[in-house]
Amino acid sequence: xxxxxxxxxxxxxxxxxxxxxxxxxxxxxxxxxxxxxxxxxxxxxxxxxxxxxxxxxxxxxxxxxxxxxxxxxxxxxxxxxxxxxxxxxxxxxxxxxxxxxxxxxxxxxxxxxxxxxxxxxxxxxxxxxxxxxxxxxxxxxxxxxxxxxxxxxxxxxxxxxxxxxxxxxxxxxxxxxxxxxxxxxxxxxxxxxxxxxxxxxxxxxxxxxxxxxxxxxxxxxxxxxxxxxxxxxxxxxxxxxxxxxxxxxxxxxxxxxxxxxxxxxxxxxxxxxxxxxxxxxxxxxxxxxxxxxxxxxxxxxxxxxxxxxxxxxxxxxxxxxxxxxxxxxxxxxxxxxxxxx
Amino acid sequence: xxxxxxxxxxxxxxxxxxxxxxxxxxxxxxxxxxxxxxxxxxxxxxxxxxxxxxxxxxxxxxxxxxxxxxxxxxxxxxxxxxxxxxxxxxxxxxxxxxxxxxxxxxxxxxxxxxxxxxxxxxxxxxxxxxxxxxxxxxxxxxxxxxxxxxxxxxxxxxxxxxxxxxxxxxxxxxxxxxxxxxxxxxxxxxxxxxxxxxxxxxxxxxxxxxxxxxxxxxxxxxxxxxxxxxxxxxxxxxxxxxxxxxxxxxxxxxxxxxxxxxxxxxxxxxxxxxxxxxxxxxxxxxxxxxxxxxxxxxxxxxxxxxxxxxxxxxxxxxxxxxxxxxxxxxxxxxxxxxxxx
DNA sequence: GGCGTCGTCGGGAGCGCTCCCAACGACGCC
DNA sequence: GGCGTCGTTGGGAGCGCTCCCGACGACGCC
Numbered sequence: 001x002x003x004x005x006x007x008x009x010x011x012x013x014x015x016x017x018x019x020x021x022x023x024x025x026x027x028x029x030x031x032x033x034x035x036x037x038x039x040x041x042x043x044x045x046x047x048x049x050x051x052x053x054x055x056x057x058x059x060x061x062x063x064x065x066x067x068x069x070x071x072x073x074x075x076x077x078x079x080x081x082x083x084x085x086x087x088x089x090x091x092x093x094x095x096x097x098x099x100x101x102x103x104x105x106x107x108x109x110x111x112x113x114x115x116x117x118x119x120x121x122x123x124x125x126x127x128x129x130x131x132x133x134x135x136x137x138x139x140x141x142x143x144x145x146x147x148x149x150x151x152x153x154x155x156x157x158x159x160x161x162x163x164x165x166x167x168x169x170x171x172x173x174x175x176x177x178x179x180x181x182x183x184x185x186x187x188x189x190x191x192x193x194x195x196x197x198x199x200x201x202x203x204x205x206x207x208x209x210x211x212x213x214x215x216x217x218x219x220x221x222x223x224x225x226x227x228x229x230x231x232x233x234x235x236x237x238x239x240x241x242x243x244x245x246x247x248x249x250x251x252x253x254x255x256x257x258x259x260x261x262x263x264x265x266x267x268x269x270x271x272x273x274x275x276x277x278x279x280x281x282x283x284x285x286x287x288x289x290x291x292x293x294x295x296x297x298x299x300x301x302x303x304x305x306x307x308x309x310x311x312x313x314x315x316x317x318x319x320x321x322x323x324x325x326x327x328x329x330x331x332x333x334x335x336x337x338x339x340x341x
Numbered sequence: 342x343x344x345x346x347x348x349x350x351x352x353x354x355x356x357x358x359x360x361x362x363x364x365x366x367x368x369x370x371x372x373x374x375x376x377x378x379x380x381x382x383x384x385x386x387x388x389x390x391x392x393x394x395x396x397x398x399x400x401x402x403x404x405x406x407x408x409x410x411x412x413x414x415x416x417x418x419x420x421x422x423x424x425x426x427x428x429x430x431x432x433x434x435x436x437x438x439x440x441x442x443x444x445x446x447x448x449x450x451x452x453x454x455x456x457x458x459x460x461x462x463x464x465x466x467x468x469x470x471x472x473x474x475x476x477x478x479x480x481x482x483x484x485x486x487x488x489x490x491x492x493x494x495x496x497x498x499x500x501x502x503x504x505x506x507x508x509x510x511x512x513x514x515x516x517x518x519x520x521x522x523x524x525x526x527x528x529x530x531x532x533x534x535x536x537x538x539x540x541x542x543x544x545x546x547x548x549x550x551x552x553x554x555x556x557x558x559x560x561x562x563x564x565x566x567x568x569x570x571x572x573x574x575x576x577x578x579x580x581x582x583x584x585x586x587x588x589x590x591x592x593x594x595x596x597x598x599x600x601x602x603x604x605x606x607x608x609x610x611x612x613x614x615x616x617x618x619x620x621x622x623x624x625x626x627x628x629x630x631x632x633x634x635x636x637x638x639x640x641x642x643x644x645x646x647x648x649x650x651x652x653x654x655x656x657x658x659x660x661x662x663x664x665x666x667x668x669x670x671x672x673x674x675x676x677x678x679x680x681x682x
Numbered sequence: 683g684g685c686g687t688c689g690t691c692g693g694g695a696g697c698g699c700t701c702c703c704a705a706c707g708a709c710g711c712c
Numbered sequence: 713g714g715c716g717t718c719g720t721t722g723g724g725a726g727c728g729c730t731c732c733c734g735a736c737g738a739c740g741c742c
Contacts, residue, residue, distance in 0.1 A: 052728035054392040393698035
């Protein structure tokens with residue numbers, strides 16, 4: 001049988017209330033009483049009943065991570081594994097528990113909202129990988145439940161943590177121009193995601209700094225998956241490019257595979273770079289130049305932000321944008337470097 | 342303000358109890374009363390308070406997935422992403438919520454146990470990626486909390502779901518012998534994991550069927566990571582092999598990279614195969630022969646098993662072993678096929 | 683020495699739900 | 713027609729905790 005406060009109290013010769021005070025670290029307990037109670041707690045391995053606690057305190061110590069539908073494809077991308085990992089560690093540090101809500105299809109997604117929000121099981125929610133105009137986000141945001149998005153939302157009044165996708169893509173453009181690329185292709189990401197839109201827009205902005213523009217037929221949109229990168233690369237090879245910026249490493253690796261198949265040398269025939277900075281980009285042959293985003297950091301900040309919202313520490317929508325960094329590797333390293341700049 | 346049963350009852354002109362009966366689908370409610378109550382529930386969007394519910398029912402509707410320490414390296418392996426995904430979907434189907442417990446280091450791992458088990462926040466636990474002799478497993482198992490392991494445990498009295506690693510490795514051995522390999526190397530997995538031990542043992546057993554044995558210096562142990570596969574492959578190339586079985590696809594991909602670097606042709610100089618059946622093995626150049634394991638199925642069975650344990654449907658330790666299947670691809674496809682068999 | 687104050691502690695109330703028992707009317711039976 | 717039975721409903725009790733108020737003794741002050 002599970003022990004309760006009352007039992008511990010009886011064993012230690014004090015009341016339920018005093019034990020509660022000890023458990024919650026309240027100061028108004030005499031040191032000798034406190035240590036007696038603590039001894040009993042230690043011996044018995046007592047831990048408070050979480051349900052009873054949260055019934056009265058209206059806090060559960062659980063946060064939710066929501067990743068909406070169509071993730072079965074996205075999940076091939078190491079991004080989510082990393083993000084989940086980072087958020088878990090942030091939760092561990094803060095002493096809260098993480099619940100995971102993934103939806104496999106539209107139907108599950110619609111069941112997600114009531115399960116997440118209205119059970120009262122959750123103090124707050126981190127949501128990511130939404131598409132623009134996602135009704136789930138609006139519903140969540142319009143509720144009183146604390147909410148933090150990972151990735152820039154397309155509506156106001158939502159707290160979020162994002163990486164500077166625009167700046168990263170701009171750096172990528174500068175880099176490719178810097179190594180002397182003349183005809184630059186882009187494997188884009190879905191423009192109904194803010195990350196996809198920002199990366200393409202940032203790249204265009206970066207080209208514009210050098211009075212270049214992105215030829216419309218040299219932008220082929222992928223869906224973040226490896227095969228989509230592969231297919232897009234084939235198109236770009238046919239259209240004749242000497243450099244390619246892929247909006248994710250996973251797509252860049254697909255592009256690399258297409259280049260191999262076609263006998264196109266990277267970087268000598270076509271320089272290729274990605275965006276994200278994941279394991280696969282270091283170990284590919286050749287290794288990939290990429291724009292590294294700090295996923296662990298993003299996750300940690302998201303948890304911090306959410307817990308601040310939960311505790312009421314700050315209430316107005318807050319946003320954090322983290323810097324990204326271009327990492328130069330073999331896939332854009334040309335012996336005959338640098339034309340104009 | 343959140344509504345409670347009492348409020349819904351007042352609005353519908355019935356008592357708390359009747360509303361409770363409707364919410365829980367009990368039959369003893371007159372149809373007209375039921376539909377009146379249901380209407381009010383629908384209009385108000387009422388959902389029961391989970392904490393109050395579980396306080397009295399001793400059920401939370403939450404299951405935990407525990408993945409102990411040193412996962413920061415393992416997480417590079419797509420296996421965990423797939424497993425988490427599968428378990429989430431199983432949970433969705435069953436209407437339970439999944440909480441995730443990962444530990445980043447030994448310290449976090451030791452905090453895991455009290456957090457998971459004793460908070461009472463969880464109806465049951467799925468635990469995976471443990472090493473043999475893991476004290477966490479023993480502590481969990483000795484508790485009254487329902488427990489299912491993914492992967493064969495090294496102690497008795499624990500329910501588990503596993504794939505037939507031995508048989509898969511045996512198939513791998515048969516296959517490599519079948520294509521005429523003479524000197525076969527193995528990139529092993531840690532022998533303090535049951536999966537690692539079973540795969541190596543199964544491979545040895547498969548060789549024995551053909552009166553072959555594994556030369557001790559042709560077994561190089563990796564740790565499931567890509568770099569460890571890369572390094573092990575270098576050793577095996579130096580020692581002179583014409584075929585390599587890697588105990589995971591991730592390590593096989595590392596091996597493939599090493600082969601590329603050394604100018605060793607796969608499959609013509611060295612045939613190479615993996616184990617797992619993940620995305621990367623299909624898109625590598627050449628594509629990898631591998632032993633596919635049904636991760637989604639594993640996850641689904643684990644959830645089923647756990648929920649059966651939670652509901653008391655069966656109480657004795659139960660185990661499920663799922664079949665695996667060898668998938669032949671380019672990395673072991675030789676023109677000059679088949680010597681003896 | 684009486685009184686107020688403070689530190690410490692105990693116990694009542696109540697969080698929102700489920701479980702159980704009692705109440706009540708309708709019905710069918712002898 | 714009286715009685716038992718069944719279907720349906722209402723409300724008390726209690727799950728284990730926190731919050732709050734009041735009690736109690738020690739202490740210091742006038």
